[in-house]
Amino acid sequence: MKGTIKTGVIFNLVGILLMFFATYVLFVYKDTSLVTTFLVVFLEPGGWFFFWEGLNLILFESKKMRPKLEFYKKMYKSRIDFFSD
Numbered sequence: 536m537k538g539t540i541k542t543g544v545i546f547n548l549v550g551i552l553l554m555f556f557a558t559y560v561l562f563v564y565k566d567t568s569l570v571t572t573f574l575v576v577f578l579e580p581g582g583w584f585f586f587w588e589g590l591n592l593i594l595f596e597s598k599k600m601r602p603k604l605e606f607y608k609k610m611y612k613s614r615i616d617f618f619s620d
Contacts, residue, residue, distance in 0.1 A: 536600045539592050546589030553582030 557578035564571045 536597050536604055539597045539600065543589040543592030543597070546585045546592060548589075550582045550584070550586030550589060553578050553585060557582060 557575050560571060560574045560578070
């Protein structure tokens with residue numbers, strides 16, 4: 536569960552960085568050259584994807600793991616004895 540949340544946070548940070556870089560390209564290079572347009576078209580969807588996929592991992596995927604984690608914690612703390620008749 537911690538690994539999923541960590542991956543989600545990393546995805547969020549990468550997405551935010553890609554969106555900031557796309558914004559930087561738009562404001563610094565105000566010309567509409569082919570390279571500038573390509574960078575913006577390439578970076579914006581990637582930024583949104585990483586951002587929302589990171590939130591999905593943090594909010595939903597980690598919650599899917601919670602029942603298994605609680606079960607494993609209970610099993611770890613339990614004591615099981617087998618007796619022969």
